[in-house]
Amino acid sequence: MTGLLFLRGEIILDMSNAGAIATTAKPNISTTVLYSPANSPTNLALNPSFLYKKVCTFLRFNLAQSHIFAKFLIGQIHETNMTLNIGDSAPGFELPDTELKLRTLDEFKGKKIVLSFIVAASSPVCENELCTFRDSWGEISSLGAQVIAISNDGPFANKAFAEKNNYNFPILADYTSKTIRSYDILMPDLLHIKDYNAAKRSVFIIMEDGTIGYRWVSEDPLKEPNYNEIKEFLKK
Numbered sequence: 001m002t003g004l005l006f007l008r009g010e011i012i013l014d015m016s017n018a019g020a021i022a023t024t025a026k027p028n029i030s031t032t033v034l035y036s037p038a039n040s041p042t043n044l045a046l047n048p049s050f051l052y053k054k055v056c057t058f059l060r061f062n063l064a065q066s067h068i069f070a071k072f073l074i075g076q077i078h079e080t081n082m083t084l085n086i087g088d089s090a091p092g093f094e095l096p097d098t099e100l101k102l103r104t105l106d107e108f109k110g111k112k113i114v115l116s117f118i119v120a121a122s123s124p125v126c127e128n129e130l131c132t133f134r135d136s137w138g139e140i141s142s143l144g145a146q147v148i149a150i151s152n153d154g155p156f157a158n159k160a161f162a163e164k165n166n167y168n169f170p171i172l173a174d175y176t177s178k179t180i181r182s183y184d185i186l187m188p189d190l191l192h193i194k195d196y197n198a199a200k201r202s203v204f205i206i207m208e209d210g211t212i213g214y215r216w217v218s219e220d221p222l223k224e225p226n227y228n229e230i231k232e233f234l235k236k
Helices: 041-046 048-059 063-073 124-135 137-142 155-165 178-182 227-234
Strands: 002-007 010-016 020-026 029-035 094-096 102-104 112-117 145-151 171-173 202-206 212-217
Touching: 094 171, 112 124, 112 227, 124 137, 124 145, 124 155, 137 145, 137 227, 155 171, 202 227, 212 227
Parallel strands: 112 145, 145 171
Antiparallel strands: 002 010, 002 029, 020 029, 094 102, 112 202, 202 212
């Protein structure tokens, strides 16, 4: 038997090998979840810790994912994508770089990460932004930080972009926009072209402990981040 967890009509969990189905509800949230024969529907609805443990174990959630799911269970979030705030755990990722090597957030643990989401590889504003980070690499590195850029272009487009400008940091390809969505910065229908999605120009600074220390998100794709503000934050 299969159980599905729905959030505003979207399937977000799919579980199997359980005894029956129970349904709970909150304002604007409809969830259908599995429970074992030892738990009645009433007990499951009143005991979210059972669901939390079962789902986290089944889906092998990491710490950040478990934190978000816990907030969902206690009614603090009502969207599949939650706006990330200062102090929240940064969502992980596994994305290919320009050499098709999969890179993860975990491999950069232990240092601050300047995570730059760009709108489109080879676009003039994105080129200027990443060239600014390239030219500031020595200063940023001396402050114990690592720059990582992410776009929803493919790895080959990113490779041509990186080689043209001699970038000295990873540019990762989020071609499915999964990571962009997890950071809640999707810009749909860019330039009014249907289904041409991109990332909002954004910079997150992830601290050594994996939490977000700095957040800047622009609704204007032509606006660049405040580079001096970023450097001053890294000096703290």
